[in-house]
Amino acid sequence: MIEFRNVYFSYNGKRYVLKNVSLEIKRGEAVAVIGENGAGKTTLLKHLNGLLKPTKGAVLVGGKDTRKCSVAELSRTVGLIFQNPNHQLFAETVWDEVAFALRNFNYPSDVIRKRVEYVLRLFDLYEYKDRSPYELSGGERKRLAIASVLAYDPEVIAFDEPTIGQDYYQKQTLGQYIKLLKTQGKTIVTVTHDMEFVAENFEKVVLLSRGEVVACGSAREVLTNKSLLEKHGLLAPQLTELAYELSDYGFPRDILTLEEAYRAIKRVLEV
């Protein structure tokens, strides 16, 4: 679905922010791109819908070379959801806000009506349809931002740091939306440094450090490799730390969930 072929990217012609990035994301996969600040994660994300085009190499989305397509074209396939919903809210009503992208893509008005209504109900925002987006709370605005993108049903949904500033409940809700997207067969790409969130929702992880891909594998492989994460400025999930503490006692290293940790402890006690 998405392919990065030896991509190099530089903003100013002097320093490369992305170096020789090669990646393949298959249809239906849920991938988390992790790395510390400045590693190039957001830069990578912006290549998915053509906001940025590679300086060298190529990015293919659905087989199309992004350098040959406009952002508007690519956005129909890749829905990019930015971190701060306030960067996009401008419409008079919540309805118009959600309809915005659909109108830009020239959907017929009856399709627009159906889609907007569906998505507003799905995200529990239907009661606000005629209200101004500015009347919504922070959490509601975030839902609105996601709804606006899902309204036009892109194949790929990309999130930029979705958990920043979110409380526990909001993160759980986000996790549920991701689950829903997975059941619909969508391809999901997230940029984040929230390891716990990744552990709970993503199967595949790409670790970016200083513009290069230093690891690409299952969440289990990458997130439980404490030394790798620390080497690149990240914190391992708490359960991984626990696994390392108890490694001398037969506790397996590759623990991701609470359930696994519990069972592992029981086994340690049997010894």
Add this chain to the structure above:
Amino acid sequence: MPRIKVLQLLEAFSFKKEDTVLHKLDPRSKIAFEIIVMVAVFFLSLTTSIALLFFILLLHYKAKTLDKVKRSLYGSLPLLALIFLLNFLFSAKASLLERAAYSATMALRLVILLLAMGVLFLTTSPEELSAALVKMGISYDIALALILTIRFIPTLAREAETIVDAQLSRGLELEKGSFLKRLRNMLPILIPLIVLSIEKTDAVAASMESRCFGAVKKRTFYKEPTLKKADIAFVGAVILVVAALCIISALGLTPL
């Protein structure tokens, strides 16, 4: 519409701390230099203008700011060309050479003014500048407004870029369509920007209160501007050079 490169444009006026003579001068000397140049520039012929230009470029060289200045010069070339052209076409002078010389002088004046301003802004931090302004009698509130503006322009530029990215990602067309349509398409960018700016203003005000803004009537300045020997020497040199050039120009000693 090309991606906003406001940050690059602003680099021409952005301060960076260096260890040069010009950086250490009292901002008031530099302000005096500005005023002297701004007045004198109208009395100079082409040749003397060029001489003044070289003098100012020399100052930039000493201040290690020549690179930044180069970039802003390239950026202003279209405007300079326009000024030259307009003056050339509408000038009342007789010979072709005189018209060219006059037009070039007009264009050069703009360059000189820009570069002279650059000397002040590139070598003086906004805080030092406002301390100097206050010492010259300008109210601190005005000086603070200046600092905050300079401080937040890069921030707002970055927000604007993010907004453009977010809206482009929703299919907003900024390059195609009729003029009217493109104008209307600016709304999804302007509205979030304005709202964000207002919210930011609120947050900044709360932060400033929390840092004791307004606690005492007469606030002090950490870096109090003081006139030193170097300042007197600098202003003296500027007056000499500029006066000499004005005299040369007035006496008609130069060909153009």
Add this chain to the structure above:
Amino acid sequence: MAIIEFERVSFTYRGLKRPAIKDVDLRIEKGEYVVITGPTGCGKSTLLRCINGLIPHFYEGDFKGNVYVDGLNTREHQVFELATRAGLVFQDPESQIFCLTVESELAFGPENLGLPPDEIGRRIAESAELTEVSGILDRLTYELSGGEKQRVAIAAVLALKPSILVLDEPTSNIDPKGTLRILEVVRRLNQVYGTTVVIVEHKLELVSLHADRMVLMKEGEIVEDGSPRKVLTSETALNMGIGIPKVVQLYLRLKKEHRLSDKVPLSPREMKEVVLSLRGRGEK
């Protein structure tokens, strides 16, 4: 007397119907490290704004009750007075930095107080050291990373020499490395220099060990207040939807089947001890 005291405090922002905080009673002693947490909209930020006087002086609304900070009633003293007792650090690093260089940012507060330049210089050096920003004093503020900006913000507030440091989700927008560094600075200020700390945080797995006390808020009211170990395992917390650290959740599961000491583990290391002591006792 407690260094911070809330006496039946309620506040409703102007134009809103529901109070942001309701009948809050809270006492914080000098030198305590208190974590305040709860779902979005529970009134945490409002509570913090009452401590340095932004409420009631800057934010308009209906203010009931009394708040005493270092003996001063916040109704009767301006923000600029209270700010020298309680320094407030906000969530967004961008909106609390006004100057172009780090050094001038640290000077801003003391300059506002009208202090002489050499005293300002001393305070700059001290606060820079406490927050590990001495090496970047000459840097331009807009070039700094988020983590650096927040430490500069903390230093700028410390330059006013408050004995209380109040922080509103300071690590929200910061990456893991930066977060650890900020929280370490805060811990040191509290444990080494005795600064009273009141911090709103969601990343409970990182602050529970440093904190003496945890306060849970829900819909404007305080619903739990006690030691982190007690609060994180309380019924209220479990039903509330806050980020209870994974090791605490594990502990609670094990407790259903085994006899465990009441010392709730707050870190992987402490959890290790729990497991080993179980093992040592031959429990399966």
